[in-house]
Amino acid sequence: EVQLVESGGGLVQVGGSLRLSCATFGIIFEDFGIGWFRQRSGKERGGVAWISERDGTYYADGLKGRFTISRDSAKNTVYLQINRLQPDDTAVYYCGAETALWGNSWYRSALYDYWGQGTQVTVSS
Numbered sequence: 001e002v003q004l005v006e007s008g009g010g011l012v013q014v015g016g017s018l019r020l021s022c023a024t025f026g027i028i029f030e031d032f033g034i035g036w037f038r039q040r041s042g043k044e045r046g047g048v049a050w051i052s053e054r055d056g057t058y059y060a061d062g063l064k065g066r067f068t069i070s071r072d073s074a075k076n077t078v079y080l081q082i083n084r085l086q087p088d089d090t091a092v093y094y095c096g097a098e099t100a101l102w103g104n105s106w107y108r109s110a111l112y113d114y115w116g117q118g119t120q121v122t123v124s125s
Contacts, residue, residue, distance in 0.1 A: 002026040002114050004095050009119035012085050020080040020119060022095035027076075027114070033098050034078040035106055036069060038091035038121075045094065047107030051078060058106050085123045092118040 008020040022034060035050040049069040050058045057069055068081040078095060096112035105111060 004097060004114055004116035006093060006095055006116045006119040009093060009121045011122045011124060014085060014087060014123055014125045016085050016123075017081070017083045018085065018121060020082070020093055020121075022078040022080075022116060024076045024078075024097065027097060029073060029076040031099055032113075033101055033106070034069075034071065035096045035098070035109075035112065036067075036078075036080045037094045037096060037109055038089075039094070039118075040088075040091045045109050047109070048093070049080060050101075050103070050106035052103065056103060058103055060107065082121070085121075087123050087125060089121060090123050092120050094118045 003025040005023045008018055012018055030053055033052045036048040037045050038048050039045040047060050049067055051069045051071050066083050071078045095116050097114045098112045101111055
């Protein structure tokens, strides 16, 4: 019943931009905070950004300024805008939904209730 569906990934050259989408189904959208995570090849899943039910945001160190998270309640969708893409941004990007996090623990992926299947971002030079 509950589904999170990521889209918007692809193959992009260094310096390009992407807008990822996380469409949600089967949840009361305004009750959930949504986080974006990424998993590079051979690495553990790590937090990118998070947006609360009331539009508060957090970003991983070094990413604020290139990454912007936002939510659209009319579409039950959360977005991740990525600018000035770098090769190190290459990863599978996942969105997760949770109802019981404080902002200072948003990056702990084990605390999320639901996950999407991910969308691949590949940055080439």
